[in-house]
Amino acid sequence: MSTDQSSTEQFFADLLENQPVMYGPDPEINAEYRLRPRTEREEQALAAITDPTDLSVGLSRIEAVLQSSIEMMQQISASAAAKWGDLIIGIYTKEGDFAVATSSGVNMFSATTSSVPKFIARYWANEPTVGIAEGDVFYHNDANYGGTHNPDHTLLLPLFWQGEHVAWIGAIIHEGENGAAIDPGGFSVRATTKYGEGIRIPPMKIGENYIVRRDVVNLFQNQVRDPMLWLTDIRSKLASARTVERRLHDFMTERSPELLIASMRSVLETTEAEVRRRIAAWPDGVYRAAHFCDCTLMEERLFKLNVEMEKRGDRLTFRTSGSSPAIDRALNAQAHFTRAMVGNLFMNFLYGDLPRTAGFIAALDFELEPGSILTADNEQPTSLSLLTMFALNSALHQVVTKALYAVPGTAKPMAPWYPQVPTLQYGGLTQHLQVNANVSTEMNAQGGGALSDRDGEPAAGPIFAPVSDWGEMELREAELPLLGLWRRIPADNHGFGRFRGGPSIEWAYMLYGSQMFGFGLTSMGGRFPANGGMFGGYGGSCTPLTKIRPTGGVDAVRQWLADGGKGLTFEASSMVRDQPIPGEYVVTNPMEPADPRVEGDIWIQRVGGGGGYGDPLERDPEAAMLDLRRGLISPEVARQVYRLVWDAERMEVDVEATEAARAEERKARLTRGRGYDEFVTSWRADTPPEHLGYLGSWDWDGAGSGEE
Template identity: 25%
Template sequence: MNQMSETKARVRAPETRGNFGDVDPVTFEVLRNTFEYACNRMTTIMQRTSFSPILADVLDFSNAVYDANLQLLAQAANCPVHLAAMQFSAQAAVKRFPVETLKPGDIIALNDPYQGGTHTNDITFTMPVYHEGELIGFAVSRGHWMDLGGGAAGGMSFSTHVAAEGLRLPPIKLYEGYKINRDFLAIILNNTRTPHFVEGDLQAHLGALKAAEQELQRAADRYGRETVQSCMRELIGYTERIIRKSIEDIPDGTYTAEDFADTDGFSPKPVKVKVTLRVRGSEIEVDFTGSDPTCKGSINSPYANTASAAYYSLQFFLAPHAPSNAGMFRPITLNIPKDSWLNPSWPAPVIGCTTVASSKITSAIWQALAQAIPDRVTGSTCSECNWFVSSTTDAQGRADVFSDLPAGGWGGTPFNDGMSVTMDPLGNCMNMMAETAELLFPIEYESFELRPDSAGAGRFRGGLGAVFKVRFLHEGEMNMETSRTREGSPGVNGGGRSVVQRSSHIAPDGSATVIGGIAPDGTWRSPLLSGHHFGPDEVFMFESTGGGGWGNPHERPKERVLEDVLDGYVSLERARSDYGVAIDPGTLTIDEAETARLRA
């Protein structure tokens, strides 16, 4: 360990001692699980009581509890891109409304990207929790709301100013004593295309916060406030010790990688993420120096979003088994240059931050880690959220907003092929169920099927992407955020890239036009779409990519390549060109002599 690491370890020694302090191990474990249960109960309430399908069905929300010092204590397995960022929102909330001014049932709401938020659709609710008049913690709930106004549905106007992305709330005391401020509510209702969802979703967040309050108070009643508070301190130190030990298992060194977003919507030039990981003893520095400056378009990532992406990207390969709390963050130092696209200043637009930027940060960090721990890292995922939002109009002229997240594949691992059609690591979200979408909106799902040849080749190939088709029954305007349309997600250790993604508009006569990505004539069109019109019986088709491969494709057993061909995952042509396996098209058996020649 170098001198800097030794100094930091000495400073933190009281928080990282090897025992449970004043709490016996059994009580420690019971209370640890109590904190996690509180978050899981919050999640159950959110899913069952929210009105909007993006919360109730897609599960685009997150819940956590914090101690009285606003240190993360526990979180549910919700959206990683929310969870590490929520601390910044909670801190901004309490900075605006100091603890001494708060009372039970006060709930502070904010979504301002420049006051701890991410993009404007993500609203964070922070509520203090008291026991016998003393503050013991905070409950925090964040949800992605379908629409908060702006120049296009979902705020996806892809403008040059954050004001075009919808209502931007500074920290406001939306509830006092569990009662909502009707004036603030009226402002919110006046600035959304989906007012019919808002009050129901607010009640769901309130219910989730009150559930966490009940669990923390019950724990304090049963074990005593002092014991609960001691356990909170020890739990954070416990996780920190685990994380530090995991970092020590990574060879000291400096590891650098890059990835790119396809465009900011205005310039055809790709936008670069550059990350340098410096591993020293039990600490990691994540340095984004060299990343591109603030973009004109709407893919900039506020500090909280970039920090969150860095934290969760590392956690996949540090200690995912450790309790999730503030101890995860202590050994990690961030350097995010001001006025880069990963740390912009107002009024830079940011609507694509959680979807475009986060996924590219993860891919860059994983590529850097592959240099340090090649036998543990996976190929990059599809590295995209593929977020689309569409305003719709039914036969009676009623307007609504429909949204979905067509998933792609994950990268190959050192042990197995990647998962097919799985949400990017930024979120544990679900695709919209076809039955729900067709019940609520004037659309029809035509297909959602595996996309052959979409995965990166490798000894362990990536998972497959999907072909997704939605038919508009009446008028609609679609907004789409995606990338990976210039080149697919990279593999590691000799693994290949996946194919590119593509968006198409299919007319009633079946003719298709590429509206995002590479067209048949080789021209490339920006994948950031806003206000693209669809008429009755016209179809939106999206082809997502798979994950990158792991290892040399010629080391994949030829029998497994044949299985992939028989399953329809890999074509005969790609089996030959990517894997060096010749398969007779008539008998669908391996041509051993030709395969030996190709692999020689």
């Protein structure tokens, strides 16, 4: 047999027997959330460190390097979201465990991306046409292989030291345009399969010797509406990752590669151990919460997110049985994102004093019901999984707060943070004749939940990136065909309680300067609140979208404003009530595809406030009066919810009259009240109301038993 014939037969044998048609997502890798066992190299590195103080020095040095580089990436990136905090830089062990990320940015990006370096190592390291070498550049955005959703793009560099592969560096940015066929701006409202969500990049090598292949980038750019955005941000991620690489090389030169490897392994293990130690102080028990969402993107339907948390010793188990099944909408999330969302709660809201590592998630146990909207398979659309995940945060916050109620310490019981992203999504031709598609960042003004001893933070930051900003309206107007009419904190935009939730903003934009531009909005909570309260506190208010199409279009608005804007109240409800400019006024669910709009169209939307904590009748009268004077609550809420009595001329509270009014209301409550079993008997139904289109369990087993 000739050499050529032998080679040909070997080629076809490999093709048929050893190589799959394609390398799809690896379910075994995606299911990992425990730390991988120590490698021999890690054992050697840990043994080489004789002074434990060196491990603290090593961790501090790594964190400083990462923090400096994320600030650089934030300045040089093009993505609107990245400019204000929707990004992260992290370092992973050679085995792929998420070792350390910056304290600012979106740490769950790093948490969900651990699958990607693991995939590369398993499938590409020994693949003759791929391989892993110093200077290689890998890229990825397909959430089925790891990550949150497709608009979040990851660039990975293998970190080498004198020919040895010792770690991975990851730079991740939310890109506001992902090439979806119908919906610009990265959020695919109308996608019913994963094939309608835009470009999907599996983990792949896009460059060597630190040079990104221009033809590969060109392929990516050819799929999207804003090619300059992609080119700029791939370069910004590469520059930032290389900065981390250079500074870690300096660190290894000054100290040793052993200290770097040992510091990563040590922080993973110590974080896991510390989280377990703190959990052990919680009271044993089973804690439950359910949250309901009011929209499945293309229709108003109520669906359920169910959480059960069981605490025994130092083990904390999260279960999700009874949640909505997966659906043919982009709200689905994979199980690795659900686990990362639980980790996000611990990293950002419970134990923010600990380093951001995979140790948080490894310390927890999960029993996630398969086939649900929280554990979708690889064929389901997922580009708006974040809406479901953020709504899940409300239920997670409630079960954890129940457990923490009796536990003094670092973490304080807190009502749920506001969890949605009611921010402008847009695309089209700008006033500068440039094609643009992206999202605005008003979503970063989410209101914080009230704590057990103080009010929530106003317009503080999103649950996924508390250290972020929501940007300047003037910059929006300079870059986009928008006129900002207002952005302010309105009355009653938070949960009421003994301690109130943090209020947030209402924004209003008008399309101005382009006849080829689309507005969209992707959020839930127009009819059912997006978050609840705790221990008698109210949930946040609903946040519907208000749309105004003035008769006469932009010319009519221009003339109205030139004449003084008579009746302009800078607040949606009074604008709808008084209709100061003739036109069509619509109040609807805040879920609108980014379709072309008419110049002069005005959109008004609220970013919600945090939930309240405790009975509003226990709120300090002077604090409630201050809220009234500042316009944070309306007179109606002051009277009916807080039972406040005040001098309307001097705007001073009458404490004695307020206490009398509250005492009267407490008596009225006792008159209205019913026993729990009586209430359940009169209120429960065997099936959900048909008009809700309800998705999720409707299980009443154990109802009325008093079990917690």
